[in-house]
Amino acid sequence: MSRRTRPEMIAETRAKLIAAARKAFGEEGYAAASMDDFTAAAGLTRGALYHHFGDKKGLFEAVVREIDAEMAARLAAIATAAPTRWNGFVEENIGYVGMALDPEVQRILLRDGPAVLGDPSIWPSAAGCIAGIRANLEQLQADGVVRRDIDADVTARLVSGASTDAALWIANAEDPAAASRKAIPAFKALLEGLLRKH
Amino acid sequence: MSRRTRPEMIAETRAKLIAAARKAFGEEGYAAASMDDFTAAAGLTRGALYHHFGDKKGLFEAVVREIDAEMAARLAAIATAAPTRWNGFVEENIGYVGMALDPEVQRILLRDGPAVLGDPSIWPSAAGCIAGIRANLEQLQADGVVRRDIDADVTARLVSGASTDAALWIANAEDPAAASRKAIPAFKALLEGLLRKH
DNA sequence: CACTCGCATACATGATGTATGTATGTTGTC
């Protein structure tokens, strides 16, 4: 008799592997994280890992996808809560900076991510966060708030690039709180360059 | 008798190792580059490498320093050649985007660099490029061209972050030339947000 | 009841790092 059905057990195994890997990747970094170690921590072996994810990189992709999805959801919530669309756009990006202060996000997405998976724009997750920013930008252009002579695609990348770098800078600063207070206005100033002149 | 003096031979060995490593890191990436292979390509063994650079990461640092110095020099040349300071600032940043299109720069500095050495702001090279941008910004603030209510340090980071991301995006685009034409105006628009209102 | 498949075990390969050896250049002394 099976107390649990098979698909359930599979899902549980995958979840355990992803959770253990996420922790290991976040704390030690991708290269230093030993598959033997963190699969053991999850009460499994590398056999399960290779069965479900093919290789170490495949598991890393799954972890990235999970984190990316969480971030996209939080960003969307921030954006919809804002009074005006432009305000939502700005808040969303500042929220992005805040999330990038999380050591796990920083290490996995910002530091190791590009090295392992290449440029974020070609990631399997298709970088949900950037897609969100771009959609917002296009709407703002349609509303006449943002200048129309710039491409939403690149701009979304530029903006997210600036945010992530700001976050890295803040996180590595001696006084992160103070650094954050300096970063926000500078970031807002840059974004204002996108507004239509009047 | 010694046809060459000792310091000369040492310098030559170091240069050969750095050159071979730069090529290997650029083409295969840091993790995939085998020390046995590229030291052999330089006519040496790992013995020389460990003697001069301590470990693989140490050699990587040396390569980064070299590339960074080259870039800083080129950027400085671009900036001084411009008619106005603001113009030089903009051109410098666009030049930065252009240099980041070089596959070697991209792979070593932008992709593997953060994974191996951490955030660029704490690199041994102290990221000469960013320092150059910051110095320029401070001067522009003193001249009254750029708004003074923002911090030059963060802003330099934000701007360089946006440039590098733009470069990555362009390099991975299907049509890099077209992508570049779209990226430049968007980038200029962002920078205009830094100007003092009038 | 046979069979698929999720997962563990055992092994092959290759990479890094260290300990040791050698040969060459440098320096001190007569």
Next chain:
DNA sequence: GACAACATACATACATCATGTATGCGAGTG
């Protein structure tokens, strides 16, 4: 100025460990 003692640049050999693959077992399923 020559020879010896020494320092050091670099090579070789080895220990350790990580990934990936091939194989085997056992539990859930039709």
